[in-house]
Amino acid sequence: QVNPTRLLQRIASLGACGALSGGGVSRLALTDADAQGRAELLRQMRELDMEIRIDPVGNIFGIHAGVEDAVVMMGSHIDTVSTGGLYDGTLGVIAGLEVVACLKDAGIRPRHPVVVAAFTNEEGARYAPDMLGSLVYSGVMDVQDAYRITGCDGSVLGEELRRIGYCGMQSGPQAIHAYVELHIEQGPVLEDRGLNIGIVTGVQGISWTEITVEGRSAHAGTTPMRLRHDAGLAAAYITMGLSDMVARMGPEQLATVGALSLAPNLVNVVASRAVMTVDLRNPDNTALCAAESTLAKLMGEAATRYGVNVSHRTLARFEPVPFTSTLVDTIEATARKMDLSCMRLYSGAGHDAQMIAPIAPTAMIFVPSVAGISHNIREYTHPDDIMNGANLLLRVVTDQAGI
Amino acid sequence: QVNPTRLLQRIASLGACGALSGGGVSRLALTDADAQGRAELLRQMRELDMEIRIDPVGNIFGIHAGVEDAVVMMGSHIDTVSTGGLYDGTLGVIAGLEVVACLKDAGIRPRHPVVVAAFTNEEGARYAPDMLGSLVYSGVMDVQDAYRITGCDGSVLGEELRRIGYCGMQSGPQAIHAYVELHIEQGPVLEDRGLNIGIVTGVQGISWTEITVEGRSAHAGTTPMRLRHDAGLAAAYITMGLSDMVARMGPEQLATVGALSLAPNLVNVVASRAVMTVDLRNPDNTALCAAESTLAKLMGEAATRYGVNVSHRTLARFEPVPFTSTLVDTIEATARKMDLSCMRLYSGAGHDAQMIAPIAPTAMIFVPSVAGISHNIREYTHPDDIMNGANLLLRVVTDQAGI
Ligand SMILES: NC(=O)NCCC(=O)O
Ligand SMILES: NC(=O)NCCC(=O)O
Numbered sequence: 001q002v003n004p005t006r007l008l009q010r011i012a013s014l015g016a017c018g019a020l021s022g023g024g025v026s027r028l029a030l031t032d033a034d035a036q037g038r039a040e041l042l043r044q045m046r047e048l049d050m051e052i053r054i055d056p057v058g059n060i061f062g063i064h065a066g067v068e069d070a071v072v073m074m075g076s077h078i079d080t081v082s083t084g085g086l087y088d089g090t091l092g093v094i095a096g097l098e099v100v101a102c103l104k105d106a107g108i109r110p111r112h113p114v115v116v117a118a119f120t121n122e123e124g125a126r127y128a129p130d131m132l133g134s135l136v137y138s139g140v141m142d143v144q145d146a147y148r149i150t151g152c153d154g155s156v157l158g159e160e161l162r163r164i165g166y167c168g169m170q171s172g173p174q175a176i177h178a179y180v181e182l183h184i185e186q187g188p189v190l191e192d193r194g195l196n197i198g199i200v201t202g203v204q205g206i207s208w209t210e211i212t213v214e215g216r217s218a219h220a221g222t223t224p225m226r227l228r229h230d231a232g233l234a235a236a237y238i239t240m241g242l243s244d245m246v247a248r249m250g251p252e253q254l255a256t257v258g259a260l261s262l263a264p265n266l267v268n269v270v271a272s273r274a275v276m277t278v279d280l281r282n283p284d285n286t287a288l289c290a291a292e293s294t295l296a297k298l299m300g301e302a303a304t305r306y307g308v309n310v311s312h313r314t315l316a317r318f319e320p321v322p323f324t325s326t327l328v329d330t331i332e333a334t335a336r337k338m339d340l341s342c343m344r345l346y347s348g349a350g351h352d353a354q355m356i357a358p359i360a361p362t363a364m365i366f367v368p369s370v371a372g373i374s375h376n377i378r379e380y381t382h383p384d385d386i387m388n389g390a391n392l393l394l395r396v397v398t399d400q401a402g403i
Numbered sequence: 404q405v406n407p408t409r410l411l412q413r414i415a416s417l418g419a420c421g422a423l424s425g426g427g428v429s430r431l432a433l434t435d436a437d438a439q440g441r442a443e444l445l446r447q448m449r450e451l452d453m454e455i456r457i458d459p460v461g462n463i464f465g466i467h468a469g470v471e472d473a474v475v476m477m478g479s480h481i482d483t484v485s486t487g488g489l490y491d492g493t494l495g496v497i498a499g500l501e502v503v504a505c506l507k508d509a510g511i512r513p514r515h516p517v518v519v520a521a522f523t524n525e526e527g528a529r530y531a532p533d534m535l536g537s538l539v540y541s542g543v544m545d546v547q548d549a550y551r552i553t554g555c556d557g558s559v560l561g562e563e564l565r566r567i568g569y570c571g572m573q574s575g576p577q578a579i580h581a582y583v584e585l586h587i588e589q590g591p592v593l594e595d596r597g598l599n600i601g602i603v604t605g606v607q608g609i610s611w612t613e614i615t616v617e618g619r620s621a622h623a624g625t626t627p628m629r630l631r632h633d634a635g636l637a638a639a640y641i642t643m644g645l646s647d648m649v650a651r652m653g654p655e656q657l658a659t660v661g662a663l664s665l666a667p668n669l670v671n672v673v674a675s676r677a678v679m680t681v682d683l684r685n686p687d688n689t690a691l692c693a694a695e696s697t698l699a700k701l702m703g704e705a706a707t708r709y710g711v712n713v714s715h716r717t718l719a720r721f722e723p724v725p726f727t728s729t730l731v732d733t734i735e736a737t738a739r740k741m742d743l744s745c746m747r748l749y750s751g752a753g754h755d756a757q758m759i760a761p762i763a764p765t766a767m768i769f770v771p772s773v774a775g776i777s778h779n780i781r782e783y784t785h786p787d788d789i790m791n792g793a794n795l796l797l798r799v800v801t802d803q804a805g806i
Contacts, residue, residue, distance in 0.1 A: 082667045083620045083675065125669045152669070187625035206624065208670055217486045219778040220659035220682040221609065222590035222751035225649050227775065232660050233646055239639035246628050256623035257635050259668045264485045266528045266555065267611055267661050267680040267718065269778045272486065277670040279623040315670065348625035372630065375622040375672045 002390040007098045008383060014040055014078060014094060015086040024377025025086060029079035029121035029132075030058070030160035037078045038166060041093065041118055048100050050116070054168025056143045057136040058120040058161050061172045064100045066113035070175040072401040073360075074099060074393065075117030076183060076352060077133070081125040085379025087386075091367075092182045093118045095390040099397050111402030112177045119352045120166075126151045128208055129316030134355035137172050152259065176360035178327060178400040181353040182393045183364060184381050188372025189345055196388045197342035198366030199332045202322040203354040204283040204346055207292055208315035210275065211238065211299060215308040217264060217272035232262050232271035234302040234310065241298040242278065245291065253291055254281040254348070277315065283346050285319050320346075321354040327363040334395050340388055349374070365389055365396075405793040410501045411786060417443050417481060417497060418489040427780025428489060432482040432524035432535075433461070433563035440481045441569060444496065444521055451503050453519070457571025459546045460539040461523040461564050464575045467503045469516035473578040475804040476763075477502060477796065478520030479586060479755055480536070484528040488782025490587045490789075494770075496521045498585045498793040502800050514805030515580045522755045523569075529554045531611055532719030537758035540575050555662065579763035581730060581803040584756040585796045586767060587784050591775025592748055599791045600745035601769030602735045605725040606757040607686040607749055610695055611718035613678065614641065614702060618711040620667060620675035635665050635674035637705040637713065644701040645681065648694065656694055657684040657751070680718065686749050688722050723749075724757040730766040737798050738768075743791055752777070768792055768799075 017040055018025045018033030027033040038060065045052055045062035053061040063071070076092025096116035103114060119137065124130025127149045135141040147158025161167045185191075190198050215231035235257075242255040256279040263273040278295060282288035303310040328344075335342045347354075347364065356362045367389035370380040420443055421428045421436030430436040441463065448455055448465035456464045466474070479495025499519035506517060522540065527533025530552045538544040550561025564570045588594075593601050618634035638660075645658040659682040666676040681698060685691035702713040731747075738745045750757075750767065759765045770792035773783040 081669055081672050083672065124671060128670065130671065185625070186622050188627075188630070204624070217779045218776065219589050219752060220661055221607070221657065221684050221753065222588070222775065222777060223657075224591075224654055225646075225657065226654075227591070230659075232663060233642060236639040236642035236646075236660070239636060240643050243628075243636055243639075251627055251629075254623065254626075254628065256633075256671070256673055257639070258623055258665070258670050258672050258674060260635060260663065260665050261668070262661070262663050265662045265664070266484055267531065268527060268533065268659070268682050269484050269486065269661050270659055271661060272779075279671050281624050349622060350624060372625065373621065374625060376620045376675075 002098045002102060002387065002394055004383065004387050006101065007094065007386065007390055010044060010094045010097060011086055011090060014090050020377060022377060025080050025084050026082045027078065027080040028082055028126040029123065030164055034079055035164040041078060044097055048097060048104055050100060053170040053172060054166060055137065055170055055172050056168055057133050057146055058166035058168065059133045059137055059172055060118040062116045064103060064114040066110045066401065068112055070177040071113045071115045071173040072177050072397055073115040073117055073173065073179045074397060075119060076181050077119045077122030079121055079123050081123050081375045083377055084375060085377060087184045087379060087381050088186060088374055089122055091184055091386065095182045095393050098390055099394045102394055108403055114397060114401050115173055122352055124316060127157050130350050131352055131355050134352035138355045138359050179353060179356040179360050179362040180393060180396055181351060181364045182389050183351060183366060184369045184374065185366040186349050186369050186374035190366060190368040191370065191372065193343065195343055196340040196385065197335050197392060199328060199335065199342050199344045200323060200347050200364035200366055201328055201344050202320060202346050203351055204281050204348060205285050205288040205320040206316055206318045206350050207280040207288055209278045209295065209312050210315050211278060211310060211312045213274040213308050213310050215272050218270040220268040220270060223270060228270050229307045230270050231274040231308055234306040234308045235260055235274035235276050237302045237305065238298045242295065245294045249291065252282055252284065253287060281348065283320055318350065318354065321357050323357055323363045324361040327361045331363050331365060331396050335392055338392060338395065340392060365392055405501045405505060405790065405797055407786065407790050409504065410497065410789065410793055413447060413497045413500060414489055414493060417493050423780060425780060428483050428487050429485045430481065430483040431485055431529040432526065433567055437482055438567040444481060447500055451500060451507055453503065456573040456575060457569060458540065458573055458575050459571055460536050460549055461569035461571065462536045462540055462575055463521040465519045467506055467517040469513045469804065471515055473580040474516045474518045474576040475580050475800055476518040476520055476576065476582045477800060478522060479584050480522045480525030482524055482526050484526050484778045486780055487778060488780060490782060490784050491589065491777055492525055494587055494789065495585045498796050501793055502797045505797055511806055517800060517804050518576055525755055527719060530560050533753050534755055534758050537755035541758045541762050582756060582759040582763050582765040583796060583799055584754060584767045585792045586754060586769060587772045587777065588769040589752050589772050589777035593769060593771040594773065594775065596746065598746055599743040599788065600738050600795060602731060602738065602745050602747045603726060603750050603767035603769055604731055604747050605723060605749055606754055607684050607751060608688050608691040608723040609719055609721045609753050610683040610691055612681045612698065612715050613718050614681060614713060614715045616677040616711050616713050618675050621673040623671040623673055626673060631673050632710045633673050634677040634711055637709040637711045638663060638677035638679050640705045640708065641701045645698065648697045652694065655685055655687065656690060684751065686723055721753065721757065724760050726760055726766045727764040730764045734766050734768060734799055738795055741795060741798065743795060768795055
């Protein structure tokens with residue numbers, strides 16, 4: 001059994017790094033606040049006598065020694081969006097440390113080393129794509145390409161990584177026996193159904209596009225509507241078109257225009273430029289491709305209708321990822337043995353687990369999020385739910401690690 | 404006759420203040436660039452032995468002495484939008500100096516003093532409302548209220564005025580015999596019809612509103628569309644609704660959403676907040692009121708449809724202003740005597756002249772703008788047109804001043 005006081009204290013200590021005055025945290029990847037969070041994480045790992053490795057993209061691995069090479073890995077991330085809560089990502093890392101604390105308390109050296117990973121820039125809020133650290137760790141993205149990525153604030157990933165001192169020289173574990181990530185659901189399903197645990201069977205597809213509309217600045221009082229090339233109006237057209245599309249496609253399809261900037265952004269000047277992001281998600285890749293086609297159509301229509309140039313680039317594109325069915329089955333059986341009520345569900349949010357899935361047996365555990373709220377400072381998960389999740393993680397990991 | 408070389412040189416000297424590398428100028432009111440422009444203006448006024456007065460809102464008056472108290476005033480502004488050209492505002496001020504230079508060359512002391520005014524923050528791009536300096540000078544706005552205005556960049560007008568050293572202690576001329584403002588048309592009509600001069604009969608109504616939409620930040624991957632409170636989507640709805648409205652109302656009605664900012668402005672977070680501006684214009688006040696009602700309806704619909712809070716405040720509201728018919732007639736007759744082709748037209752842009760109209764006989768002269776482009780770095784007016792306008796101004800002002 002995990003220690004509730006100690007676990008909640010660990011979460012609070014991390015929550016103090018980048019804390020917002022009105023509650024919640026802002027710990028965008030590789031900012032000073034993230035560096036503070038990383039320092040606190042390293043402190044907690046050292047306290048547990050874990051071996052620490054930091055890889056070239058800043059992923060942090062804390063290792064509790066075992067007998068064999070292949071590790072059992074728990075993990076998630078400690079970066080947040082700029083209006084984040086205390087649990088998204090942090091819970092999976094901190095619960096991992098609590099599992100190690102239990103092993104340490106019991107003086108247990110497992111067959112498989114037990115590792116806690118904190119992956120860089122999972123949120124994707126500062127640097128796209130999301131899940132970037134685990135994507136590099138799993139070998140899909142080259143670290144040199146990652147270094148060159150420009151963030152939403154104009155910063156360059158490699159420079160920020162060096163600036164905060166987390167461009168490591170080591171490599172993470174080479175062989176993974178099993179990867180298990182505990183995370184808050186970030187959606188309303190478990191709470192709605194009054195269940196303790198979500199057994200995650202996979203993650204839906206994610207498609208991120210950045211669109212740049214180039215129009216022509218003009219005087220708002222003298223330029224007839226028919227002579228305008230209004231970049232802001234074109235952006236609004238695309239936004240409304242996506243909203244109509246999701247209404248047609250049904251509840252599985254999500255579309256979000258989360259970021260939008262106009263230039264010169266003045267009251268009496270028709271916008272010459274709009275830069276916007278589109279986040280499309282669907283558990284079904286064929287449907288997601290259809291949504292992307294609709295977006296392409298909308299961009300073309302906007303260009304014609306408003307006499308603007310519309311260009312775009314892909315910020316992230318991940319197909320739906322199913323988790324390893326044997327491990328999913330094992331977790332579900334363990335939960336039932338522990339008398340935890342549960343259901344299987346698909347994840348709406350992206351997770352580091354989806355990047356590990358192609359290279360190792362992988363699965364995830366969800367605990368309820370109050371009112372399904374996440375990426376919001378009011379994100380909250382009850383202590384009871386946290387303990388249920390952490391205890392299930394402890395049982396699954398000790399089983400997998402061979403104790 | 405004005406001196407073409409000298410006049411163009413004066414424009415170029417002012418254009419160097421706040422010059423953009425790609426052409427055009429950015430001389431937002433009370434910024435360092437505006438301060439440079441003001442210094443250059445004062446230099447040119449001193450060269451002409453003009454008496455200089457700076458009033459508490461930073462309006463600059465250069466006075467060429469006469470016999471009586473009541474002045475003949477020329478004027479406009481030297482502030483620009485951030486993507487402005489060399490002529491908007493500047494032409495009226497510089498042509499005024501050239502008129503004074505001609506009087507000085509001829510050694511003439513007119514019956515009415517001849518004044519050149521440069522009014523503060525005409526553009527309204529940094530501080531709303533537009534035409535703020537002339538609004539204070541004409542006694543409609545209290546200067547203490549003006550000092551408290553917060554700009555689009557968070558700066559406070561009174562602080563910036565003191566910072567650049569233009570919070571003057573003097574007052575402008577008390578009695579105005581006539582006010583004549585030369586300005587570029589900023590629209591396509593004169594060029595379309597191949598005419599030299601626009602005889603401006605008035606300025607259309609202007610309505611500026613700032614709208615704040617408060618929604619709720621949420622996870623773009625886990626929050627069902629029906630549970631969202633998307634501030635960005637509500638803003639797009641209002642923007643498209645205004646576009647539909649102008650299509651219904653016909654070409655006299657203009658609507659522009661020139662500024663829009665989202666928070667937290669991240670790819671995977673539903674926007675919790677949108678702040679946008681709406682610029683509505685119509686030569687007919689009843690029609691403009693109808694457009695404002697449609698905007699109010701759209702805000703209400705957006706609130707209901709997207710479950711957001713929509714609040715608003717008026718940034719500027721000016722009814723259409725007719726100019727003084729006797730002065731308009733005089734200018735037209737003078738133009739025809741000079742063999743300048745001309746037509747009467749209404750101004751789409753706001754001008755300082757509209758604030759002077761209630762306190763003195765007022766009229767304006769327009770010269771063509773190439774392709775009707777303004778509030779754009781490609782704004783241009785041919786030297787021939789500049790000379791025509793300046794010579795007409797010279798003739799009208801010398802007549803009015805009693806020479
Ligand atoms: N879990 C989580 O919030 N991930 C961020 C990436 C995304 O799904 O937008
Ligand atoms: N002339 C001019 O551009 N005035 C600025 C105020 C406005 O019409 O928006």
